[in-house]
Amino acid sequence: MVMKSTNSRVTATGLYLSAFSLFFCYAFFATSMYNDALPPRFELVVLAVVVPLLLTKIVAFDRYSMGQWLIMLTGLVLVAWTARTAGRYVLIGVYLLVIGARQVSFEKIAKTALLVGLATFILIFISAYVDLIPNLRYLRAGTYRNSFGIQYPTDFAAHVLYLLLTYAAVKKGRFQWFDWLINLFAAWFVWHYCDARLDTVLIAILLVLLAVYWLIQKGIKPALWVSWLSVGAMAIGAALSLGLSYFYSPKIKWLEELNHLLSARLRLGRTAFDRYDLHWFGQVIETTGWGGTLGFKQFTGKLVTKEYFFIDSAYLSVLLSFGLLVALALLVGYTWFAWREVRRRDYLLPLLIAVTAISCIIDQHLLDISYNIFVLALLADTESFRLPESG
Template identity: 85%
Template sequence: MVMKATASRITATGLYLSAFGLFFSYAFFATSMYNDALPVRFELVVLAVGLPLLLTKIIVFDHYTMGQWLLVFTGLVLVAWTARTSGRYILIGVYLLMIGARRVSFEAIAKTALLVGLATFILIFVSSLLNLIPNLRYLREGTYRNSFGIQYPTDFAAHVLYLLLAYAAVKKGRFKWYDWLLSLFAAWFVWYFCDARLDTILIALLLVLLAVYWLIEKGVRPAIGVAWVSVGAMAIGAALSLGLSYFYSPKVPWLEDLNKLLSARLRLGRTAFDRYDPQVFGQVIKTTGWGGTQGFKQFTGKLITKEYFFIDSSYLTVLLSFGLIVAVALLIGYTWFAWREVHRGDYLLPLLIAVTAVSCIVDQHLLDVSYNVFILALLADTRSFRLAVA
């Protein structure tokens, strides 16, 4: 019986990681300039292949009570309706990836994301150096910002950040001297070649929190207080992002200074609120960014379209695109997860998620699994991350 149960767990994990690897590799690949060669609505093909694997894992191997099945199905109906109203059908895949992660080791998920992500990242980076795909170079205040095959320089920098976060999870937060050097080099690289100042700061924040985790492992109890503070990181990030955008006015000096520091993100957020009201099930948000082939042509003046309008904040994107139900569910889910993990002695994942919470103020990657795999930790098995601190 023990051998049968073990075999079942391995099969279930294998099914899940196969589906996740497929979704992750496609989503990562789609952020690159190779995306121009993909057919329109190619994500539907990915869903058609990956969903049966996920559904088999969920239906055959996961054991739910009738009440739990009802809750899962209700969530699926709400997500499907939101995907329809927002035009973002990949949301269905993200939901099933979250549900399917039940009883799957998040350590295994992070390892898969790191291996597949690094392979895809290197392929894209080298392809741009060999001119197989364009390295879009944006000139800002006399400085060239390289995208290295990704559709926009800050997206390239965000990939670096989230790969480092996955690496920290795989290493269980225990960085050696060469890991610190690698992280510092990454911070310098995205600052020097991409002029991605905010992502450079976020990498520095990651290193600070890893130092805090080192203190926690050494038994320095006051450091645990930082982990407890991280429980509210997502709520604080959402409040700051939404509040500052909503109340932004160029007539308020300190808000205008902050807006300039954040590359006009507050002004664009206020514009988003002016154009769209939050809906229960979301809506189609029409944006015009500078990423990708068309965006680069607009940036360089070779293509005249509408004014630049892009929502960088994940919190604002989720609220307006996916609606109130998804936004509130995510906020509650993240906060509950972080509280539960700290209560159980897992201090690392809440600290890493705190970095993503800050990132979500300036980046739109909260529900993009090609960047943020930590959303899958909410229902995954995280026992291997727990510490016993005296």
């Protein structure tokens, strides 16, 4: 019986990681200039392969009570309806990846993401270097911002940030001198070549929180308070992002100064509130950004279409695109997870999620698996991240 259970668990993990790898790799490529070569709605082809794999893992290997099955099926119906309303069917894949992560080691998920992500990232970078795909270069205030094969410079910088977060999870926060150097070099690179100042600050925050985790491992009690504060990071981030955008006015001097510091994100957030109402199941949000081929042509004046309008805040983007139900479920889920993990002496994952919570104020990657894999930790097995009682 033990051997059978072990074999089943390995098979279930293999199914899940296969589905995750395929979805993750596609989503990563979709953020690059290779996306221009993909046929329209190619995500539906990917989902046609990924969804059966995940459903097989969930139905054949996971064990739930009748009430739990009912809750999951109800959730799937609501998510499918939301995806249809928002016109973004990848939400179904994300939901099943979260549900399917049950009893799968998050350490293995992180290792898979790091391996696949680095391989894809390097391939895209080299492809841009040898001109297989364009390296879009945006001129801002006399400084060129390189995208290195990704659709926009800040998206490239965000990939770097989230790969570093994944790397920290794989290393379980136990950094040696060269790990610190890798992070410092990455921060310098995105600052110098992408002029991505906010993502550079986020990498610095990551290093500070990893230093806090080192103090926790050393038994420094005051450092534990930082982990407890991280429990509310997602709620605080959402409140700040939504509140500042909603109450923004150019007539309020400090808000206008903050808006300038955040590259007009508050003004664009206020515009989003003016154009769209809140719905339970979301809606189609029409944006016009500067990323990708069409966006670059518009940025350089070679193509004149609509005015620039993009929602950078992940909190506002999720709230308007996917509706109140998904936004509330994510907020409650993240907060519950961080509280549970700190109680179980896993201080690292809540600290890493705190970085993503800050990132989501300025970036739109809360539900983008190609960046943020930490949403998959909500139901995954995180036992290997817990410190021993004597730690």
